[in-house]
Amino acid sequence: MxxxxxxxxxxxxxxxxxxxxxxxxxxxxxxxxxxxxxxxxxxxxxxxxxxxxxxxxTKAALLRGVVDVAVGGDAERRTVGEREWFQVALTGQALVDRVDALVGGTADLMARAGDLFEVVLQAQASEPELAEAFQAGRADTRELLRRFVRTARADGLLAEVSDPVWQEETVALAGQAETYLLLRRTTGWGDGEYRDWLRRTLVEVLAPA
Structure with missing residues (x-):
């Protein structure tokens, strides 16, 4: 042909x-x-x-396809960890550069996909495929954000803390989709307020006085 x-x-x-x-x-x-x-x-x-x-x-497979596009921002088959913004978050010269990249990428992702995450939460009780996929997403997010903290620590960008595991898990929790959804429901914040909250949270957890 x-x-x-x-x-x-x-x-x-x-x-x-x-x-x-x-x-x-x-x-x-x-x-x-x-x-x-x-x-x-x-x-x-x-x-x-x-x-x-x-x-x-199936309808579940269709919703997964819609969510995948929203999370990535396009139809390319690349994971979040392979996206340019996350690579900058791992390799930026200064901690502020890495935090800015992580906050920007995460906040943009939530703005694109937050409404769809709500739909998945509605559906997962009756759709095991979606429940499994959402749990896998939670695990992937946790690992990526813990990796972000560990990499910054290994590169000498973080002050020593008494409990590095707490630091990793707090950053991981801040970046979860359900944290975004809970803040949106309970505070009425828009995407700008969420972005500001996430930046402040990461800075204070990663660079304690």
Missing amino acids: DTSVKGLRAAKVAETQERILDAARALFVRDGYHATTLTAVAERAKVGHRTVYVRFG
């Missing part, structure tokens, strides 16, 4: 998938997990009903 034809077909497939994911995000956030159907997603995306079933199979 001519490469130009292959390219056009690939672009069409990608465009269709983007429409499906955009439609699914809008419906999941507006109507919740249980009220959203694959048929409704297909109609909103203006694609055949079978197209959604063939590409995703």
Whole structure:
């Protein structure tokens, strides 16, 4: 097959998938997990009903796809740990550079995906696949943030503390999706206030007076 034809077909497939994911995000956030159907997603995306079933199979798989795009910020298959902002958080010259990168990346991620995390929390009681995926996300976040602290310590950017494990776990807790959601629910803060809170928390935990 001519490469130009292959390219056009690939672009069409990608465009269709983007429409499906955009439609699914809008419906999941507006109507919740249980009220959203694959048929409704297909109609909103203006694609055949079978197209959604063939590409995703189940509603749980579709929500996972939507969340993955929101977390990454694009459709590239790269983990958070492989993203440029997190690499800067591990390698920046000064602690302030690393904290700024981590805060910026985390706050942007929450702004994109926070509403969808709420949907996953709604759905996980009846969808073991989503519950398992969300628990895996918690574990991955914890490990990445503990790695951030350990790397800064190994690079000589942190003052000595009596309890480095407490320091690692506190930073890890601050960056969890459920911490963001709880703050949003209980304080009414927007993304700017969350960003400021996260920066202050990290600075005070990592650089105690």
